[in-house]
Amino acid sequence: MTVKTAIQHPAAGGILLLVSASFAVLMATVPSMQWFDRMWDMEAGLDIGGWSLQMSIRHWINDALMAVFFFAAGLEIKREMVAGELSSVRKSALPVMAAIGGMLLPACIYALFNGGSPETSGGWGIPMATDIAFAVGVLSLLGDRVPAGVKIFLMTLAVVDDIGAIIVLALFYPVHPVEWGYMLAAVALALVLVVLNVRNVRRKPVYIILGTVLWYLIYMSGIHATVSGVVLAMVMPSRIRVKGAEGTVETKVDCSLEERIKPLVTFLIVPLFALANAGVAFNPEVFSNGLPGVSLGIAAGLLIGKPAGIFLFSLLSVKGRLAALPSGVEWKHIAAVGVIGGIGFTMSIFINSLSFTDPAVTDIGKISVLITSVIAMAAGLAAMAAVCGKDNKPIKIKVQ
Template sequence: MDQKGKKGREILNSLLHNEATVGIVLLLCAIAAVSMASFPQTRWFGELWGKDMGIIIGDFSLKMSLRHWINDALMAIFFFVVGLEIKAEMLAGHLSSIKKAALPVLAAAGGMVVPALIYSVFNIGDPAAERGWGIPMATDIAFAIGIISILGSRVPVGLKIFLAALAVVDDLGAIIVLAIFYPSHALHTGWMILAAATFIILFIFNRRKLRNRWLYILPGFFLWYFVYQSGIHATVAGVLLSMVIPSRGKSGELKDSMLKSFEHGMKPYVNFLVMPLFALANAGVALDFSMFSGGTIPGVSLGIFFGLLVGKPAGIFILSWLGVKMKFASLPEGIRWSQVVAMGILGGIGFTMSIFINSLAFTDPALTDMGKMSILIASASAAIIGLAVLRMTCPSEKESYDVKNI
């Protein structure tokens, strides 16, 4: 019985840390959100996320809609875990040296700049629409890895590592864009000073090698509140906190550090609570294609669609190719350029981060809904086309044998 229980726990643990499982759960949540938003009978579902909730302690009160609690508070936890992953990769992973980081950094840069340029071209002269240039810059790693897992072992390990490293750099770029270009409201210097002071205290704790996790968790709540009040988007607090979490354990190794403990312990909650709630609260848009009628397709839709579906693979391929040709970087062993193109197409699955930036970019509900629809259509198209191209460029052993013997 104990053996069965142990095996069951191992299976559950494997599922909770499996990116493919996360992708499936997010897909189901997105379908549920769109379905609930498309029928008058389930209008209550959309209204639910707009209901106010708050914390009241004496004279202190903090009230936001349920959607804002998810987007500003829970997503700060998401960005905290993303920040931990980036830090781990930079210390002892695929970004730990210039040689290792060169290709994913170049690919991610191309995959961010080209989509943003394509979006901007379609929306020049429209101030409201122009704010959405950051939407097609993002890649949803959970969905992309989920798609790759469908093909199993036929996908080279080097290609999976390349996509994972690219997505980490992509997340870092999205965080920088979010912090600089998409403040939640007007900036307030006083609150920014308090946030900076809290960060400095946490940094001192780190430098003095203090390893009591509560010394980071409790000030972390204050850091989040100060950043929220400062006008910088509150999720940036999660990234700042991740930067000061100790990355060395008592043995001096990363593997038994507080960083790895937080990352491993919190990732299942982020994957199966935070991200699904985000998808349910933000992916809901009524399937109303009349917004695309009238003979012309809006620039927002064209910019997002072509930015994700064309700009992503083009940017990833072009800068990767230039980097290799100019000897700044090298292609992983066993990887072909056709497979890099396939990876680039899968990079066009924006979903989580794209929807998040979409919610910050537009104040007009019509533009927000148009953006959501375009993200969903472009991401679905990228997933289908990317899977097809990847399958063609990564033949199974039997298919490879047949081709060689023709």
């Protein structure tokens, strides 16, 4: 197998992601190698005249490069919404409802374990999140065995979940107050982008330049800057091409930009993200004080609450005729996606860092998130492999 062939393999991105995360954990665990984690905290930035923007390398990756990741994810979702698996309201409603269930039930389960403890009750937002980078990476390990509709369902669910987590952060875990001047400017610029799209302005550089300004405004507003990637993707111009002399033979969306940035996201941005964020030193001593409620709440929320919430709300939305299963997606796939949804990882660790005042509790929460997410990765991969089979033959699961 040549290097080019290996890179083009559908699972290549997922394998690189897992290798990067494992390497980061190893470097954080070995005492003599902890310089690697500190390296990401080095300051870097831009200084042009009287204007300056300084962040740590870790924040440049998380806030800037990951905005490109969300932009790529948004382009794929929009393509499916315009001419694919999510082109009807009933189909697009399913991942939204699934994401809501996947956030509510884990939070409630965590509260059951920690509701009576003022020291730990604030961590209810930790198991609400799904790490989109790792979730998609798990699917990529299975390549074409996973139906396209399942990939889009998980991608959409994870994006909605992440937006929900960002809203939770803004409302319940404030670090800095929202700068409403920047926020209003960002909303105004987003409306300008919508108008450009409606008026059929198709020059993509115009959108990219304005999108960069939008990123800066959202970043300065105090809201997580990666939201700008999704917003920009939704307003990018798209074209539906119909082939055939008499009607619709083939319907496609112009996805040249998506195809161009996909290798950048898969082989550079996502691995860098894992290297900068996956480093957690395993130290059994952090559990010496007990506090099992934190670990139990996180583990039960991600491993039980996530799958149950995603499946239950999907079932209710379909049976209530609010949504419909996408083409090629069966209930077995929804159940497997629910297990993969338990990979909380980065956003869960971030919320964990804002939830507690006691460093010992924070360490317990961080290690619990990592261990639980690894379990969810393995279980989710096994579940999806089982339901997809070797050649994606149907395995019928009927829901009465």
